[in-house]
């Protein structure tokens with residue numbers, strides 16, 4: 001995705017299989033929706049992964065990936081004086097053992113959520129020319145449409161189109177956001193504000209669950225929460241059209257997200273898989289809930305205690321799928337490092353200090369043999 005998308009696919013085996021399909025690079029650059037405007041019955045070679053990277057398990061007799069019920073965190077319990085401490089314990093366990101949880105009773109009105117999914121669906125239903133207005137390879141642009149994962153580098157493309165919106169400071173970025181469909185700015189900015197508010201509450205709980213004081217008293221040191229209030233937020237709207245041969249490709253390759261937390265909204269169509277105990281497991285959507293996951297910055301900040309876990313997206317033959325991810329972090333200018341309370345002799349520092357510039361450098365150099373950005377920040381011990 002965004003800055004968030006890390007692991008890159010490497011499709012050496014591909015060209016041999018389907019070289020005669022691959023004569024229209026500029027068509028693929030226009031995205032999967034555009035490609036599928038004329039019905040197609042085969043996946044072009046450009047999207048076909050080498051066998052070992054395809055979604056089906058390659059171990060004999062292992063069948064389809066199992067479904068997983070992620071740990072559930074009840075936000076209303078987290079906000080209640082009687083439920084908070086027990087919920088902080090479940091939150092900590094989920095971040096340590098899964099890197100993911102489902103957030104229920106989050107308090108964002110269902111109309112805001114339905115409006116976002118509906119507005120996004122209508123955005124992608126527009127003619128290609130509407131999306132083309134926002135296509136750009138400039139990573140710093142506040143609005144960007146594109147396809148695949150890192151479309152200027154990927155040899156094999158993913159079956160995904162996206163719209164990425166920088167969300168803060170809202171007053172500055174909003175005039176750049178798409179003005180068609182007519183209500184898009186309104187639904188998307190309301191959604192961005194609501195998810196940011198939810199992120200701040202969750203982040204305060206995460207800091208507390210790590211034994212930190214999110215809002216120390218006057219004279220006790222700086223407030224970390226103040227920095228998060230001024231933090232960055234990137235919204236990624238993902239569109240995965242139906243795919244004629246879903247076993248040959250992926251909607252998104254294995255990657256981790258770069259920020260502190262990602263709040264993911266998905267529609268009713270399954271597709272997200274996470275890596276759990278070395279296997280790929282499919283996450284079952286719970287209607288109206290958010291999937292929340294730990295990003296690289298939180299793994300670095302927690303000095304390895306909370307895990308940023310690889311995940312990927314499957315596509316399917318019959319149903320189009322939409323998802324909206326919001327990635328939240330500190331301001332782009334901040335250095336991410338663990339606070340002194342989380343480092344001692346028993347827990348020496350595991351990662352180098354990290355800033356946004358080092359991340360951008362990583363994705364533009366894109367060393368293909370490194371699994372992800374986090375890996376590249378590890379201190380050798």
Ligand code: OGA
Pocket residue numbers: 001004236238252257264266271272311312313322323324325
């Ligand atoms: C992402 C992501 C998952 C999905 O946008 O980073 O992992 O289900 N999305 O679309």
Ligand code: NI
Pocket residue numbers: 004255256257311325
């Ligand atoms: Ni992701």
